Amino acid sequence: MLKLYEHPFSPYVQKVKISLYEKGIPFEAEVPDAFSGAPTKFGELNPRLEVPTLVDDGFAIFDSTIILEYLEEKWPKPAMMPSAPRDRARVRMIEDVCDTYYEAINWGLMEVRAWKRVTGEKAAAIERRAAEQTAGVMRWLERELGKSQWFNGASFGYGDLCVYPFLNGSVVWGAGPKAGSKLAAWLARMGERESVRKTVAATQQFASSMDALATMLESGAFKRQYRDHRLEWMMRSGGVEVVLEGLRKGTIRFSEEVS
Numbered sequence: 001m002l003k004l005y006e007h008p009f010s011p012y013v014q015k016v017k018i019s020l021y022e023k024g025i026p027f028e029a030e031v032p033d034a035f036s037g038a039p040t041k042f043g044e045l046n047p048r049l050e051v052p053t054l055v056d057d058g059f060a061i062f063d064s065t066i067i068l069e070y071l072e073e074k075w076p077k078p079a080m081m082p083s084a085p086r087d088r089a090r091v092r093m094i095e096d097v098c099d100t101y102y103e104a105i106n107w108g109l110m111e112v113r114a115w116k117r118v119t120g121e122k123a124a125a126i127e128r129r130a131a132e133q134t135a136g137v138m139r140w141l142e143r144e145l146g147k148s149q150w151f152n153g154a155s156f157g158y159g160d161l162c163v164y165p166f167l168n169g170s171v172v173w174g175a176g177p178k179a180g181s182k183l184a185a186w187l188a189r190m191g192e193r194e195s196v197r198k199t200v201a202a203t204q205q206f207a208s209s210m211d212a213l214a215t216m217l218e219s220g221a222f223k224r225q226y227r228d229h230r231l232e233w234m235m236r237s238g239g240v241e242v243v244l245e246g247l248r249k250g251t252i253r254f255s256e257e258v259s
Contacts, residue, residue, distance in 0.1 A: 002027040005042065005053040007035075008202040011103055011165030012064035013052045017202070018161040019068055021195035023075045027054075029202075037223040037253040047258045050225060065095065068158070080158040091152060091159035094144055097137070098166045104233035105133050106169035111234070113173070115224065116214040117242045129237040134175045138183060141167070145182050149189065156193070164190050168200070223253040 004020070004027050006013040020027050032042040034049045045060040046053040053062045054070070061067050072081055081088055109130050112123045141163065145151055151159030167187060170176050177183035190196050216222045226234070226243070231254075234243055246252035 003055040004029045005032045005034075005045070005055070006051045007031055008199075008206055010051050011106070011169060012099070014165035014199050015161045016052045016054070016064050016067050016071075017199045018164065018193075018195045019071050019080055019158075021198055022080065022156075022161070022193075023071060023078060025071065025075055035222050036220065037225075043256070047256055049256055065099070072158075080152075080161065082153050082157060082159075087153055090144075091157070091162065094141075094151060094159050095162035097140070098162055100229045102137050102166040103169075104229045105130050105137070106166060106173060107230050108233050108237060108239070109173045111224065111239075111242065114210055114213045115217050117217075117246065118239065122238070122241070126238050126242075131175060133237075134170055138167075138170075138177055142182055145186060149186070151186075160186075160190060161195075164196060217251050218249075220250065223251055226252050226254055 002020075002025060004013070004016065006017070006029050008014075017029075032051065032053070033040045034042045034046075034051070037049065040049075042053075043049055045055065046062040048062060050062070052064055052067060053060055054067045055061075056070075056074075061070055068080070072079070082091065109127065111117050112126055118126065141151075148154070150156050151163050153159075164187075167177070167183065168190075171187070177187060191200075213222070217224070224246075226246075231243065234240075243252070
């Protein structure tokens, strides 16, 4: 059976889980010892020390996009990818924007609200920038959706599972799509899918830990990973001091050096 190393809050994990459920592929999930940044056995599977990581008969695969491609190639039915090359390119570009731009907005809001790295007017200023950026990316997504019911085109697929975790993340932070909008209707359709319901349900067991996150950060039990797009977001959105303070306290980490 496949083994998925995960954290249910991760949008990258969520899109992989939706694909696994849609394809009916059995898997077991485990939250690894990876988030303090200290060396662990998990690092032998993924030198980045991040989730998701999928292990198939001893073969470890990391990076959500690579995992999704692997699932599509090994278990091609039901297909998540559209058939036409242009349509495939289009949903891959949607995925890229969500993975490397949209994700950072929700991640940054979590830095401010849950991890409490900054408070007061500075926090409010960063949140205002996040609201502006969220509105912008939603306008772009509305244009991409166009008159279709699904981002993938005529039916649900890759484009949809790649958007959902990020748009739902905006809902969590109180910045979901406007009622009556095309995005709101699409989100409602997504919520009816069993794959999505199962994926979202897994987050509930961790919801109670949100209040303890700031304490975990101060204790050093958890270091937040500032990958390229996240660091860019914090710097461009007014969080220079957040980064410098995290470096001073040792509460942030970057991608691991490979050796």
